Amino acid sequence: MTATLRIAWLVARKDLRVEWHSRVALNQILPFAAITMVLFAFAVDRLPAAPGDVDTVLVQLAPGLASLGTVFSLLLLVQRTFAVESEDGALDALRAAGVDATAVFWGKTLAMWIQLAILSALLLGTAVVIYGIEVRWSGVVLLVTTWLTATFGLAAVGTLYGGLAAGARGRETLLPLLLLPVVAPVLIGATRAVEAALGTGGTAIADGWPWVGVVAVFAVAFGAGGTLAFGPLIDE
């Protein structure tokens, strides 16, 4: 058990170090995600708010847009992390060396979680700034819990499906086709929870916690599923 954890940590450090040296997520994925947030504003800001709404339409949509931005970033991150593995057959070499697949799964998930969490926080921060959202500090616990749970669930499911498509031809278009239906629960849950945390559209904080529950179930389900399924998948 501890050997697995240790190896997982080594795999995670390797992934993070690769990112640190290449800075692909920082230099390419983050700007892409930020630009999409700006583009959302162009597309949405024209709509007038309904009478009686305190927040503009853009502010009301902000949690959903930030979640969408996170999901798009996930797609790019997964492509990136498995492209790194497929070049020079790095993943195959790991397996051939007898490294436990479960450890690889947890290592890659951990690294992806950290990168996605940072990206997601920056996206939400961008939304707060450019959409003019007033952050409600009483909702911070809900916000942080949602943020951590959602990004973990996304990282787990991304690592799993990324492993499935790794090395396959046509995987750039295959991955979104496989992943987007699956991440619907996180999209729905995280958006509703962030809405409640921020109070956009007049939502109460208490309304958000059941949605965190949905996201948590997803995270546990795919953490477990990935642990079991990753081995057979990369055992080509």
Next chain:
Amino acid sequence: MIAMEDAGFIIGSYIVTFGAVGAYAVWVLRRARRVTSRLPDDAKPWT
């Protein structure tokens, strides 16, 4: 009395259903014929 537009949708639904199934069936049979023509009999356990 079935209103004329209603009838179109209703009959259309049946046509879509059985038409799609029929088209798929034809495709499967054609493909089967094409693939098995080159295969010797002992590769076909159902014969």
Next chain:
Amino acid sequence: MASPPATSTTTTPTGPATTTGTSTKATRLLGAAAIVGIVWLAAFGLGFSPADANQRESVRILYVHVPSAWLAYLAFFVTAVASGIYLFSKKHSLGWDRLAGASAEVGVLFMGITLVVGALWGRLTWGVFWEWDARLTSTAFMFVTYVGYLTVRRLGGTHQQRARRSAVLALLAVLEIPLVHWSVKLWRSLHQEATVLRPDGDVKMNGLMLFTLFVGVIAFTLMYMWLVIHRQRTMAAEDALDDAGLDLAIADRKAERA
């Protein structure tokens, strides 16, 4: 004791190819029964069954829409079970993988029909082709998921690789589809709009209508079985052809080197 004749070490099936196609007496019988079922369903669905009190004639669409939905779910269930058997049995026999694939293909066909016919029915009864209610949305997600499954089956590699990948995907689908359905249901329950009457929600079925639905289920089950048997046999033939092609290529290379 006569010594066995020297045979090639490859597994290329030899012998004459006298039959074509994947039909047998049994499938011809099954196919005939399916056609009878279809005619019977059309007769009762479009003719003998009565109109509904609320929906009037448009209820007739129910007799093709509901069976196709049920058989699609059955098909995906079979895919999941066959995938599980392939993955967890010792032999990892490819026949289970092919059954999973064939059933999924027919399932996608039936689910596509369900969505299209459902849209037609919606247009007739609610005036709109689409509605964001939980069941419709989940069904659309299910459809896309299995389209993805079929795409993954075409990724290439050895037959065992294909089988393993698709089997894992099918079992993950069993995990994710209830999850998606549950979250979509919660999401829609938020939007307590004025009750939108679902077509099959407000239909009170009398005896003849129930019977027609029963006929529909029978007809679709027969169609499903016929289609899956033929599709699976074709897949077996395709796999055998693949293997034979490989064996021939290897034999050719050996001959070249000799």
